[in-house]
Amino acid sequence: MSSHSENPALQHHFDDLKQQYEAANMGMWAFLAQEIMFFGGLFSGYTVYRYKYLAAFIEGSNHLPIFWGALNTVVLIASSFTVAMAVRAAQLGRAKSLFNWIISTMVLGVAFLGIKSIEYADKYHHGLIPGANFTYDSPMAGQLKIFFSFYFVMTGMHALHMIIGIGLMIWLIPKIRRGAFTAEYYSPIENFGLYWHFVDIVWIFLFPLLYLIGREPWIQL
Amino acid sequence: MTTTSTTEAPSASGHHADHDVNYLNNEYGIKSWLLSLDHKRIGLLYLIMTTVFFVVGGIGAALIRIELMTPGGDLLEADTYNKMFTMHGVAMIFFFLIPSVPAVIGNFVLPIMIGAKDVAFPKLNLLSWYCYMVGGGLATFAIIAGGIDTGWTFYTPYSTTYANGYVSVALFGVFVNGFSGILTGVNFMTTVHKMRAPGMTWFRLPLFIWAQYATSLIMILGTPVVAITLLLVALERVFHIGIFDPALGGDPILFQHMFWFYSHPAVYIMIVPGFGVMSEVIACFSRKRIFGYSFVAFSSLAIAVLGFIVWGHHMFTTGQSIYAGMVFSFLTFLIAVPTAVKIFNWTATLYRGSVSMESPMLYAMGFMGLFLIGGLTGLFLSTMATDIHLHDTYFVVAHFHYVMVGGMVMAYLCGLHFWWPKMTGRMYSEVMAKTSAVLIFMGFNLTFFPQFVLGYLGMPRRYHVYPDEFQILHVASTAGATVLGIGYLVLFICLVSSLINGAKAGPNPWGAKGLEWMIESPPTPHNFHETPVVTFEAYAYEEEDTLLPVPGDGQTTGAVSH
Numbered sequence: 028m029s030s031h032s033e034n035p036a037l038q039h040h041f042d043d044l045k046q047q048y049e050a051a052n053m054g055m056w057a058f059l060a061q062e063i064m065f066f067g068g069l070f071s072g073y074t075v076y077r078y079k080y081l082a083a084f085i086e087g088s089n090h091l092p093i094f095w096g097a098l099n100t101v102v103l104i105a106s107s108f109t110v111a112m113a114v115r116a117a118q119l120g121r122a123k124s125l126f127n128w129i130i131s132t133m134v135l136g137v138a139f140l141g142i143k144s145i146e147y148a149d150k151y152h153h154g155l156i157p158g159a160n161f162t163y164d165s166p167m168a169g170q171l172k173i174f175f176s177f178y179f180v181m182t183g184m185h186a187l188h189m190i191i192g193i194g195l196m197i198w199l200i201p202k203i204r205r206g207a208f209t210a211e212y213y214s215p216i217e218n219f220g221l222y223w224h225f226v227d228i229v230w231i232f233l234f235p236l237l238y239l240i241g242r243e244p245w246i247q248l
Numbered sequence: 249m250t251t252t253s254t255t256e257a258p259s260a261s262g263h264h265a266d267h268d269v270n271y272l273n274n275e276y277g278i279k280s281w282l283l284s285l286d287h288k289r290i291g292l293l294y295l296i297m298t299t300v301f302f303v304v305g306g307i308g309a310a311l312i313r314i315e316l317m318t319p320g321g322d323l324l325e326a327d328t329y330n331k332m333f334t335m336h337g338v339a340m341i342f343f344f345l346i347p348s349v350p351a352v353i354g355n356f357v358l359p360i361m362i363g364a365k366d367v368a369f370p371k372l373n374l375l376s377w378y379c380y381m382v383g384g385g386l387a388t389f390a391i392i393a394g395g396i397d398t399g400w401t402f403y404t405p406y407s408t409t410y411a412n413g414y415v416s417v418a419l420f421g422v423f424v425n426g427f428s429g430i431l432t433g434v435n436f437m438t439t440v441h442k443m444r445a446p447g448m449t450w451f452r453l454p455l456f457i458w459a460q461y462a463t464s465l466i467m468i469l470g471t472p473v474v475a476i477t478l479l480l481v482a483l484e485r486v487f488h489i490g491i492f493d494p495a496l497g498g499d500p501i502l503f504q505h506m507f508w509f510y511s512h513p514a515v516y517i518m519i520v521p522g523f524g525v526m527s528e529v530i531a532c533f534s535r536k537r538i539f540g541y542s543f544v545a546f547s548s549l550a551i552a553v554l555g556f557i558v559w560g561h562h563m564f565t566t567g568q569s570i571y572a573g574m575v576f577s578f579l580t581f582l583i584a585v586p587t588a589v590k591i592f593n594w595t596a597t598l599y600r601g602s603v604s605m606e607s608p609m610l611y612a613m614g615f616m617g618l619f620l621i622g623g624l625t626g627l628f629l630s631t632m633a634t635d636i637h638l639h640d641t642y643f644v645v646a647h648f649h650y651v652m653v654g655g656m657v658m659a660y661l662c663g664l665h666f667w668w669p670k671m672t673g674r675m676y677s678e679v680m681a682k683t684s685a686v687l688i689f690m691g692f693n694l695t696f697f698p699q700f701v702l703g704y705l706g707m708p709r710r711y712h713v714y715p716d717e718f719q720i721l722h723v724a725s726t727a728g729a730t731v732l733g734i735g736y737l738v739l740f741i742c743l744v745s746s747l748i749n750g751a752k753a754g755p756n757p758w759g760a761k762g763l764e765w766m767i768e769s770p771p772t773p774h775n776f777h778e779t780p781v782v783t784f785e786a787y788a789y790e791e792e793d794t795l796l797p798v799p800g801d802g803q804t805t806g807a808v809s810h
Contacts, residue, residue: 040366040443042779050368050442057434057468065472068506072480072491075502158487169490169497176489180480 036212048214055218059225062188066229069184073177073236076170083170085241087178090155092146096238099142100230106135107227114220120210126203129216132223133196136189143186150175178237185233188226195219270673270770285370286773291355292671293377294347301343301384304391306733308336313695313729316722321712329712330397337400338391342422343384345652346514348660349521350467351376351432354460357667358436360764360771361454363445363780368438369431376431383425390418399710401507404492404500408484419482426475429517433467436460445763447782454762454786455544459524462548466513466520466555474510477503501566508559516555518652519619520548522659523590526612529666530594532760533609534601537787540593547586554583564635573632580630587623591616606758607681611662614689618654622647625700640710643703646696654692661688661739668743669757673770674750680742687735694728761788 034044041047077084113128147156154162156179157172165171199219202208208216271288281289311332315323324332359367367373390396394414398407402422407415440453440461480491481503490496492503523544531538538544560568560576594616603609625647628634638644669675698721703709707718714722756765763780764771784791 039774040364040370046442050438053441054369054372054434054438057437058430061430061434061468061472064469065476068473068476068509072502072506075499076491079499080497157489169495172490173497176483176491179489180483180491184476 051214051218055221069181076173080170083167084174087171087174088240091238093238095142095146096234099139100234102135102139103227103230106132107224110220110223114217117208117213117216122206129196133193136193140189181233185229192223192226271773272770274773285374287355287359287367290373290377291352294351298344298347298352301339305336305339305344308332313726315712317726319714319716319719326712331395334396334399335391338387341400342425345518345656350463353663356671357764358460360775361457362448363763364443365774367435368443369435372431372435376428379424379428383421386421387418390414404503407481408493416482416485419478423475423478426471429467429471433464437464445780445782452786455527456524458545459520459548462552463517463520465552466517470510470513477506504563508562512559513555516551518656520551522656525659525663529608529612529662530597531787532758534598534603535789536597536601539596543589544593547589550586558583561630564632565639577630577632607678607685608662608666610682610685611658615658618650622650622654638703640708641703642699642707642709645709646699649696669753670764670769672747673753674746675753676742676746676750684735684739684742687731691728691731691735695725695732698724
């Protein structure tokens with residue numbers, strides 16, 4: 028006999044909340060494995076061309092502003108902290124605190140995208156966007172175009188994941204205000220946290236691979 | 249045919265007042281289907297749409313075969329011919345074969361086999377069907393709007409520098425369709441881990457579940473790589489960035505590496521679920537436990553893992569390093585081992601079994617023979633020296649059709665015939681089903697065996713004109729395709745007419761073992777009245793004192809508590 032508790036969050040096809048929690052958790056990990064392979068394809072392509080055209084990649088990397096990249100890294104690490112606190116608040120059933128931490132995460136996520144768009148605008152003015160405005164004049168222009176193609180596809184895909192993450196928070200906030208999450212049922216928050224951490228970790232790899240190739244040992248701001 | 253006698257419902261009559269409510273009649277109306285979260289209804293949605301794409305791909309195949317009856321290009325122009333084989337490949341691979349067994353049969357029986365009410369994420373399951381529909385819609389639009397002529401592989405620079413504007417649409421369609429596979433994979437993997445009924449241990453799982461599990465692994469880890477690759481090609485076309493364009497320093501061979509990193513494992517998405525069907529059907533119609541259960545189970549996982557490291561055998565002639573070629577060649581030989589383990593174990597299961605030849609078993613026997621030829625000719629192609637001669641010839645075409653059509657399509661039809669009574673509650677005409685199985689087997693061989701010879705003699709694939717001396721073999725092939733087409737037509741009529749005038753199937757028409765045969769046909773919306781408790785091995789055919797219901801006496805035991 029299955030033990031149906033009265034919790035309204037329990038979906039009909041699960042026996043109990045524990046099974047539902049474990050399934051949601053495992054599903055998210057499987058999904059993240061998929062995400063790793065998705066970005067993995069991009070990273071492999073990047074690796075091949077970086078090996079082939081190292082000089083062009085160094086030149087291209089030196090056109091990326093370390094200051095904004097480093098600032099964005101700090102912003103994202105801070106957002107990882109706030110989302111971890113949000114999960115903690117959800118586990119303890121503190122709805123008010125959960126709401127505040129999710130809002131903080133959202134603000135940091137928007138800040139990241141704001142900084143990113145400053146960088147993109149800057150690239151446009153300098154004529155470094157392949158396809159839209161690419162005026163770079165150098166014998167290595169074709170190879171630099173590949174570097175900037177990877178820069179925009181990789182950071183673009185990452186930004187798209189950030190936007191999806193912010194969308195998820197917009198979806199979660201009314202539920203949080205309604206008190207849908209309790210100490211017994213918080214798996215959407217936890218799984219959102221996993222997703223957000225994953226997106227942060229991608230950036231932790233993107234930042235050195237794109238911004239820090241062949242830099243001089245002192246920091247050029 | 250003693251085993252096809254229908255049985256009483258497993259639950260004693262009067263036990264449930266709502267006895268006649270099943271998943272087909274619990275709700276009516278188009279909305280109840282298009283928004284259904286029931287895994288069984290979603291399986292049927294997939295069944296209908298994969299059949300549509302099978303017809304689309306079949307039309308492409310028919311036009312190709314008619315064109316090739318004569319050495320000159322009289323029916324189709326070169327461009328149209330290119331578009332036809334692309335349409336055939338894209339429709340058959342992305343929209344028929346990949347979703348066939350996992351999304352149709354897997355969706356229907358996987359949760360029932362493990363004693364669950366549904367898959368872990370019913371909403372994602374429905375979403376996967378919509379991804380499939382949007383992807384299929386975009387691909388169809390690309391075909392109607394002007395066609396694509398790149399081949400199903402979308403090789404650069406065919407798909408970048410030298411193709412028309414609809415390639416991007418088709419690429420995006422395949423990209424979106426990829427999410428359908430990923431969602432199905434995530435769903436099945438989680439379901440198998442977390443939704444098994446009490447007592448359903450890993451080694452009591454039917455081998456179909458092991459095969460689906462291995463397939464899910466490939467879907468989750470492979471599909472995203474081809475997704476990003478095709479997205480890069482689309483971006484390259486739209487924004488003229490040069491990732492694969494040699495004129496800008498890009499590398500077209502990198503595309504092939506990234507493409508085959510998914511698309512070779514995808515070959516196993518297109519065959520491993522079929523292996524799962526074989527294990528179920530062969531055990532049932534031999535009345536024996538599968539010989540070497542754990543070997544068959546782990547060989548599925550071995551194929552899934554090894555499948556990821558053999559992609560280079562598609563590229564022996566691209567100028568990849570000879571040492572890379574040697575490694576890929578060796579690994580490809582290695583993957584024949586787990587595959588052979590399966591064939592040997594099925595054969596050993598048949599040995600001294602009480603074999604009966606109902607139509608699903610007839611398809612299973614067809615599978616064994618055709619897949620064996622397909623698999624062994626694969627070894628010719630994984631040998632580098634012979635591959636140089638056979639690469640991109642009709643030998644390759646014949647090889648992969650023996651595996652994909654002789655293997656997977658036969659397995660899919662086998663599974664469809666096996667579980668049809670469970671899905672619809674109706675029996676089909678056994679005579680018609682057997683006729684179609686024989687027609688399909690003979691037609692298939694007549695179509696594709698001559699192509700081995702053609703390829704060996706040097707006929708390259710993807711050409712619509714050829715020297716006169718090849719005509720006799722091409723005519724034989726086209727004649728075979730006609731028989732094959734008639735076979736599919738008989739099959740279609742057979743299954744559809746069973747819905748109109750088929751006899752009631754009863755819960756267990758084959759006398760098979762497994763949870764799905766212990767519930768009503770068609771199943772109730774939640775599959776089980778109460779969560780079953782499993783106390784028996786899979787394929788307990790030889791145990792007299794089994795806890796399973798005995799066909800015909802309408803009696804149940806403690807195995808499923810009603």
